[in-house]
Amino acid sequence: MRLHSFFNSSASYRVRIAMNLKGIAHEYAPVNIRIGEHKAESYVQNINPSASVPAVVDGDFSLGQSLAIIDWLDGTHPEPKLIPNKPELRAHVLEFAHLISCDIHPLNNLRVLKYLQSELQVSDEQKSRWYRHWIDEGMRGVERLLDASSSASWCFNNAPTLADCCLIPQIANAERMGCNLDPYPRSMRIYTEAMRHPAFQAASPKQQPDYRN
Numbered sequence: 001m002r003l004h005s006f007f008n009s010s011a012s013y014r015v016r017i018a019m020n021l022k023g024i025a026h027e028y029a030p031v032n033i034r035i036g037e038h039k040a041e042s043y044v045q046n047i048n049p050s051a052s053v054p055a056v057v058d059g060d061f062s063l064g065q066s067l068a069i070i071d072w073l074d075g076t077h078p079e080p081k082l083i084p085n086k087p088e089l090r091a092h093v094l095e096f097a098h099l100i101s102c103d104i105h106p107l108n109n110l111r112v113l114k115y116l117q118s119e120l121q122v123s124d125e126q127k128s129r130w131y132r133h134w135i136d137e138g139m140r141g142v143e144r145l146l147d148a149s150s151s152a153s154w155c156f157n158n159a160p161t162l163a164d165c166c167l168i169p170q171i172a173n174a175e176r177m178g179c180n181l182d183p184y185p186r187s188m189r190i191y192t193e194a195m196r197h198p199a200f201q202a203a204s205p206k207q208q209p210d211y212r213n
Helices: 010-022 041-046 066-076 087-107 110-118 124-147 162-176 185-194 198-203
Strands: 002-005 027-030 055-058 061-064
Touching: 002 010, 010 066, 010 087, 010 162, 010 198, 055 066, 061 066, 066 087, 066 162, 087 124, 087 162, 110 124, 124 162, 124 185, 162 185
Parallel strands: 002 027
Antiparallel strands: 002 055, 055 061
């Protein structure tokens, strides 16, 4: 199996965590989205029609979009289960994952930030204000969902789930952008716990072969 990834992509980070938790051996194929390698004709036609990362290739099968990939991994490599079978718990995990991947992440990913500067001519300060606003708006919702959970160490269970695979990259991005995360103590406790876990440590951006400052 091959994972097409960019070290600083939070969506790629989610899949790296999931693969590590499941112990899935894979080849790492770097795709530098900063210079547009994800838009190359060969990549779009042969790997990922959505022109994004991550993407996985397993024989003749290829798939993009991090949540779809993790769902597929759960079906093909079911242990440990990252999307629970119990309907109520499954629903809460997906609610949490979608809050991050659908509400927060699209507003502060690289292509949006680049468009703000290149097309709308916003300043660095305005870009940072945009980023911090949407992080705060989304993370307040994340914190409320975690407050409603009975779990102590992880988001919704006594072991990592898809929710944790989504939370940790989002916090890492927010830290990198200088956001104040003190208002989200439950999230930060989970982040601290996760970064002691080998699967999360190995998935971090600094551990990837294409890492650069």
